[in-house]
Amino acid sequence: MPVIFEKSVPGRRGVLLPECDVPNKGEIPEKYLRGQDAELCELSELDVVRHFSELSQNNVGVDTVFYPLGSCTMKYNPKVNEAVANLEGFWNLHPFLPQLDRGGMFTQGAFQVMYELEQLLCEISGMKAFTLHPMAGAHGELTGMMCIAAYHRDKGNRKTEVLIPDEAHGTNPSSATIAGYRCRSMPTDKTTGMLDVMELENLVSDETAAIMLTNPNTLGIFNSDIMQVAEIARKHDAMVYYDGANLNAVLGKFRPGDAGIDVMHINLHKTFSTPHGGGGPGAGPVGVGETLEPYLPVSRVIKRTDGTYVLSYQYPKSIGYMSPFYGNFLIYLRALAYILINGKQGLIEVSENAVLNANYVMHRLKDVYALPYDRPCMHEFVLSAVRQAEKGIRALDIAKALIDRGFHPPTVYFPLIVKEALMIEPTETESKETLDAFIQAMREIAQKAQADAESIKAAPVTTSVCRPDEVRAARDIDLSYPVKRDS
């Protein structure tokens, strides 16, 4: 497919601007003009629309294929959320407006969206207060860990380390490190797939600033010892951080705040269904219990007694600003629409169906792929391609073979504690027909791995690019293109 520069036609344009309606033409002084025109494409609006439509067809997304990317919750995003986010009264707001004198009276609707979303997240999670500002899950982790660090500094605690399970998302140690702590890894119990509590008791000390947990964890297993973990932490004045990336498994079933969690983040773009392919934008609101509330970022939206809303900065212990303005506001709108449309019963069914779908697929595949932790899963599960690896077929080969069969691959090689990991998260929005088709494809690949391994190693054969050097493609990316210069 040609790049857009090759489609350029001199003199063509998409938009004709209105005639200048002011008397003084105010020409830009010659000395400030560029020597030659910018090398921009010259296209009609239709040219541009067709170009980008074609590009979009060269991608796969959740609107085109089943996308069981473990730990990413690639559920279908209802289009009504987009309609809400496209209301002009919201997207046409300038973020400075509420910061101007009396400007807040023109942003009451936006404030109410933020306030009500915070209240709903508190109800869903059991936490006392939320900030919506973090702009991604990892940004939420950092915000939470900075609140923890501020708390310990405020109390004069000498804390040096954070304990993190060996199956954790890689962002957990990154966030803890940036917040100033050394990270220590805690082992997973090989029989239960849960954190080894005895090992935790050996590792925890008065120098422990926090324990970071994901529940259900990245093996898709719910840690039923979570309250015990919180009690152990409390004995050492350590905080418990809950990575809410997997919240889609427990809506209406388990509230982290009720289990003694001190701080957590929620990936709105995962659980509450806002499109996050291609890097987002996302939103990683952070919820805290009473102990950490004074440290939340500013600004915060508060509701006055007369029912109006205002931005408040009166939090002297706050960690300060974590994002420009208020975070990704249009993501809040989509998430709020999703929560309100589903309602309490709908959200419960979301999690029940997510868990049911994952267990269904797991049970239909565990005779052909190894299942290292063979117990009921939550919203996702982790298979291992160790049996196929004996024939030279690795998890990556299976992922590539799935592409030829019309499926986005699952997450591979994560969590790190499972060899040849295939981490599968079907989500609640997929039909049984889709799940069955995926199961059939996975079983067929397993069979081919035994009988015709070469055909799996050759995959994908249906894509324009087959097997790029994935490390170089990520780290040494070259997007340059020789543009024909005007003579």
Added chain:
Amino acid sequence: MGREGLKDVARLCMAKTTYAKERFRLIPGVEVVDCGPVFNEFTVRLPIPAAEVIGRLVERGIAPGLPLGRFYPGRDDLMLVAVTEKRTKFEIGQLAENMEAVLCQ
């Protein structure tokens, strides 16, 4: 927009900003700060704190600019006005008329 369209946007920004500056100069008590060439923004000095003027205009449904005292302590009388290609002569006039009215309050 493309190659020609972006040039048109720039020309309109410049023309409308120049016009807005001239229009602001006609408002009693308002000084257009001459701090070199401008493109689509300019600074005005107001006879009362800019935040207060802005507040009065916001009540009339106009967000006229940013109070610069927020970014430059002690410059509370300065306001930064932005004019884009989307603003019309009528809107610029409306802003100026309302500015004049709130300064007389």
